[in-house]
Amino acid sequence: MADILEIQGISKRYGAVQALDQVSLNVPQGSIYGLLGPNGSGKTTTLGIVLDVINASAGTFRWFGQPLSKSTKRRIGALLETPNFYPYLTGEENLRLTAEVKGVAPARVGEALQTVGLGNRRGDKFKGYSLGMKQRLAIGAALLGDPEVLVLDEPTNGLDPEGIAEVRRLILHIASQGKTIVLASHLLDEVEKVCTHMAVLRNGKLKAQGPVSSILATNDLVFLNGGAPLETLLQTALALPFVAEARLTDQQIQVTLQNGVDSSELNRAFFAQGIALGQLVVRKKSLESQFLEIIKADHA
Amino acid sequence: MTSLLRIELRKLLPYSTFWVLLLLQAALLFVFFYARGNVMVNGQMAGAELYQFPKLWMHLTYVSSYLNLIPGILIIILVSDEYTFRTLRQQVIDGYSRADVVQSKASVILLLALLLAGYVFLLGMGFGLYHSKEGAASMFTEAQYIFYYLVQVMGYMALAMLVAFWVRKTGLAIMVFLAYTLVLERLIQWQTPDTIDKYFPMKALSALTPNPHSELEQLMLGITDFLTPGQALVPAVLYIGLFGFLSYQLLRSRDL
Structure with missing residues (x-):
């Protein structure tokens, strides 16, 4: 199967700190790809680079076999670190804005709100949302435009157990529609429960990558x-x-x-x-x- | 660019801070014009003399230029908000290029400048018609000052945008902006010969709306070298372009 995302030797240096060191990995189409590592291991930096918000010090990456552009961005839905919205706008207004930035028909907004269970809170201001609702709104925004790939950075961060289970169900549901999902997490059990493939990062170095079964289930x-x-x-x-x-x-x-x-x-x-x-x-x-x-x- | 502006309006129209600053600016412009016209000079209302067409345009735009810092601060808030809310980052993830980010703010600057220039023009018509003694045949002969004012206020906002993209923190950016416009450039001007400092950003921008009593001022302060509004137009437009270009370069070179 073709690779959705190929990363070739990307490095990132912040002053004296080598945040990423020659990381190369491939995300196969249709996989749920877990990026696992402790806090500060370079997960967000990796995702930030392939999402165009962090400039890599070295290395290249390709989405769908092409360099990143406006049209490839349209095929990606992403949530990086925190949910980023205008606090004074309602959930619905925020998603409408996202839809316009992405060039997606505003009619899809209601659908996305329903999918993440915010249909009845659509008219409330974002600043009044609970952490879980904010996170769900961000996932809803990532889903707008029916992207082929979802990139989720710590999507269950700050959620209560029920919220975590809900987000995981949502991820599995989305994956069952044949979409590729890249999921960064510091929770092992999350990656094991959800992912088909994984890469392990530590101190900016890639420690292992491949199908979850080959990395985790061997060597009793x-x-x-x-x-x-x-x-x-x-x-x-x-x-x-x-x-x-x-x-x-x-x-x-x-x-x-x-x-x-x-x-x-x-x-x-x-x-x-x-x-x-x-x-x-x-x-x-x-x-x-x-x-x-x-x-x-x-x-x- | 129009679709970028439409998205910006979605952010602006429900934003109370935007309306508060815009209404403050509009109210202050009115109060300034009104107060200046009501000063008694030799037992006569100044407005009766000052607010005659066509020289009223020069007066009004000169007075308006004292209030350019408010639109500048508004732009700083709008730009640094995008960093505070991290929406700038999200919009780049969702499809914006760095150029789109700068262009969308530039479109807001253009819109605000047009609104303010239009408002000053309407106020001018109102005050002028109220005070005018004779027929209004020469009403628009000096209305080009409205255009100079438009360029000037765009220049202030473009500088504010650059500072906000550079500093990213609202409070600090406002301080840097005020420090430069009010203090820093004047200190540099002081050390620089008139032949050169007339091309400095703030000086070139302020030359667009000269003091109507500039002959007196020049006599008293001994200023020898200055740009006429028409001459100042070229450096002013170049500065606006430069501030936009530098904003873009900043965004390109840094992580969001």
């Missing part, structure tokens, strides 16, 4: 003990060709297997060496520990 951990002294278990494990990593933790040996290797294979290998393991526990890595592992990779 196996914990071993018994049958031999821990030191022997460790040496034996390290000697096995299909063991990616093994170390002593907490009175047991933690083993990371290579992709596609089953834990029973490990058991068999130990038995072949004359060690009957007392205990073998397979633990799916928690998302959080995987995330921490990915972002810590540069310290190793």
